Amino acid sequence: MTSANTGTEMGSFASRFNLQQYVVYLGFLAIFLFFAFMLRDSGFLTVRNLSNIVLQTAPVTIMAIGLVFVMSAGEIDLSIGSIVAVSALAAAVTIASYGMAAGIVAGLGAGILIGLINGALVAYVRLPSFLVTLATMGLFAGVSRSMTDLRSISVTNEAFTGFFGSGSLLGVPSLIWWTVIAITIGHLVYRETRFGAHVLATGDNARAASVSGISVPKIRLAVLTISGGLAGLAGLLYAGRLQAAKYTLGETDLMTVIAAVIVGGTLLNGGKGSIVGALVGSLMMGMLNNGLILMGLSVSDQMIVRGLIILTAVAVSLRDKSR
Amino acid sequence: MNPSAPILQLQDIRKHFGGLTAIENFSLEVFPGEIVALVGDNGAGKSTLVKIISGVHPPSSGTITIEGKPVTMSNATMGRAHGIEVVYQDLALADQQTVYMNMFLGREPLNRIGLLDRRRMIAETEKLVKELDVRIPSAHATIRDLSGGQRQGVAIARATHWASKLILLDEPTAALGVAETARVETIVQSLKQRNVGILIISHSLDQVFKLSDRICVLRRGKQIGVRETRKTDKNEIIAMITGLQQQ
Ligand SMILES: Nc1ncnc2c1ncn2[C@@H]1O[C@H](COP(=O)(O)OP(=O)(O)OP(=O)(O)O)[C@@H](O)[C@H]1O
Numbered sequence: 001m002t003s004a005n006t007g008t009e010m011g012s013f014a015s016r017f018n019l020q021q022y023v024v025y026l027g028f029l030a031i032f033l034f035f036a037f038m039l040r041d042s043g044f045l046t047v048r049n050l051s052n053i054v055l056q057t058a059p060v061t062i063m064a065i066g067l068v069f070v071m072s073a074g075e076i077d078l079s080i081g082s083i084v085a086v087s088a089l090a091a092a093v094t095i096a097s098y099g100m101a102a103g104i105v106a107g108l109g110a111g112i113l114i115g116l117i118n119g120a121l122v123a124y125v126r127l128p129s130f131l132v133t134l135a136t137m138g139l140f141a142g143v144s145r146s147m148t149d150l151r152s153i154s155v156t157n158e159a160f161t162g163f164f165g166s167g168s169l170l171g172v173p174s175l176i177w178w179t180v181i182a183i184t185i186g187h188l189v190y191r192e193t194r195f196g197a198h199v200l201a202t203g204d205n206a207r208a209a210s211v212s213g214i215s216v217p218k219i220r221l222a223v224l225t226i227s228g229g230l231a232g233l234a235g236l237l238y239a240g241r242l243q244a245a246k247y248t249l250g251e252t253d254l255m256t257v258i259a260a261v262i263v264g265g266t267l268l269n270g271g272k273g274s275i276v277g278a279l280v281g282s283l284m285m286g287m288l289n290n291g292l293i294l295m296g297l298s299v300s301d302q303m304i305v306r307g308l309i310i311l312t313a314v315a316v317s318l319r320d321k322s323r
Numbered sequence: 324m325n326p327s328a329p330i331l332q333l334q335d336i337r338k339h340f341g342g343l344t345a346i347e348n349f350s351l352e353v354f355p356g357e358i359v360a361l362v363g364d365n366g367a368g369k370s371t372l373v374k375i376i377s378g379v380h381p382p383s384s385g386t387i388t389i390e391g392k393p394v395t396m397s398n399a400t401m402g403r404a405h406g407i408e409v410v411y412q413d414l415a416l417a418d419q420q421t422v423y424m425n426m427f428l429g430r431e432p433l434n435r436i437g438l439l440d441r442r443r444m445i446a447e448t449e450k451l452v453k454e455l456d457v458r459i460p461s462a463h464a465t466i467r468d469l470s471g472g473q474r475q476g477v478a479i480a481r482a483t484h485w486a487s488k489l490i491l492l493d494e495p496t497a498a499l500g501v502a503e504t505a506r507v508e509t510i511v512q513s514l515k516q517r518n519v520g521i522l523i524i525s526h527s528l529d530q531v532f533k534l535s536d537r538i539c540v541l542r543r544g545k546q547i548g549v550r551e552t553r554k555t556d557k558n559e560i561i562a563m564i565t566g567l568q569q570q
Pocket residue numbers: 340343345363364365366367368369370371372
């Protein structure tokens with residue numbers, strides 16, 4: 001029995017070891033060392049700069065958790081950027097007249113509601129999530145613009161901005177708390193619950209899941225709702241940190257989130273993914289942003305470099321799949 | 324319990340798809356520990372019959388009786404609740420998940436705090452794999468890393484684990500090579516000792532004669548007849564399948 005167990009462990013280690021599993025950590029390390037060396041005199045390695053990176057990536061990390069669930073189920077959510085803006089604006093407008101609690105409900109509620117709409121159209125009307133969320137991305141980008149006539153709404157409620165942005169607890173900034181809590185819960189749900197297993201099975205082989213008694217439509221509805229809710233939370237974090245909400249919030253996050261998730265080892269076609277990987281992917285994207293700015297690259301050059309890195313990540317991800 | 328009572332009884336089963344009659348007047352009994360082979364040409368209605376028994380397609384008329392109790396089923400979950408398991412032609416495995424997760428797909432055991440009980444899934448998978456002599460590297464192996472025969476072994480092991488009454492196998496060796504076919508046949512034969520009823524669909528008459536106790540022939544939805552395997556021969560079965568007299 002002992003020898004059989006050892007065999008099992010060896011087998012599991014061998015089957016789990018592949019390049020894709022570790023590329024995110026290696027990539028993270030490589031980029032970190034590169035910047036640490038290149039920018040040693042530009043303040044990259046200061047505690048202040050490094051903690052800033054973590055604070056800035058919090059909303060992207062939160063969205064990435066939702067997208068890991070969505071992509072693992074074989075779907076995609078392109079609307080998260082628009083949800084961020086709608087949620088942040090809904091919260092900001094509501095806080096001004098009804099206070100913090102109502103603002104949180106409005107912000108999260110908007111995200112969950114849009115997620116439910118996406119999910120219902122995908123699960124029960126059986127439209128492809130790519131098209132549904134492409135449409136709602138445009139639709140709610142319009143809604144966020146018309147909500148406040150393109151104006152920025154400031155958020156002055158200090159309890160709110162402390163809770164979601166600049167505050168801290170036990171000396172740890174609240175944005176780091178949000179990141180740690182969301183990653184921990186997300187990882188547990190994804191790896192250790194029946195729901196997580198059913199999400200993976202659905203993305204892997206929907207027919208097999210269905211004949212095994214898994215309600216595939218419910219899983220599709222659930223993952224898109226989770227993604228909407230988490231994008232709503234990301235909207236609250238932006239509003240809290242910037243003490244304002246505007247339709248431009250989240251506008252450019254979609255590509256960063258998708259990149260973080262894919263670099264983190266989640267397959268585009270579903271059936272396999274990692275929440276912790278998405279966190280590392282998100283930090284890597286944040287570090288890249290920060291380092292490229294410190295290096296003095298122009299905005300267009302930053303975009304080109306980031307695009308190339310995403311391409312590399314996708315190539316590695318697909319290479320593993322066809323193994 | 325009476326050992327000679329049938330585990331499954333089908334009486335006057337009919338199935339229409341719109342105007343098409345896929346199955347007419349089908350009646351069959353399957354006993355515990357017995358292997359019944361279902362043969363017939365392409366489109367004869369064999370897979371449809373499996374879907375009727377497993378609950379995927381409710382019959383248009385007729386009765387299904389399991390251990391003496393008439394049942395009505397409207398989906399596969401209800402078939403499974405009655406102790407009926409199916410090894411589908413495409414296996415219905417989640418390729419990127421582990422063997423043990425596939426074994427428990429949709430029925431994962433939970434521990435005291437409500438999280439997946441992986442230790443139990445792995446232990447039970449290893450035990451079953453050993454019992455059935457399915458040669459896979461480990462319970463942790465990913466399905467896509469397995470050979471066709473190993474996958475088939477996993478699908479059969481899963482059905483065996485959950486079936487308390489009846490296992491339906493839809494062409495379990497259609498895609499396999501000679502050696503892997505032999506292995507699957509050995510596994511199917513070993514299932515008899517578990518005292519469940521087995522209904523196997525196959526286009527290989529050699530296999531049918533090797534494995535089955537009785538053979539049921541279907542032609543264009545009609546039941547042509549049931550024969551005891553040791554009292555018939557290939558010529559008779561071929562004549563029944565094709566509707567042409569031999570010699
Ligand atoms: N869902 C369905 N809707 C309409 N017709 C169907 C459906 N399923 C099966 N049929 C028809 O019922 C008949 C029997 O099909 P079935 O799949 O049971 O054949 P089979 O005996 O399993 O054939 P094969 O050996 O090729 O697998 C065929 O004419 C088929 O077209």
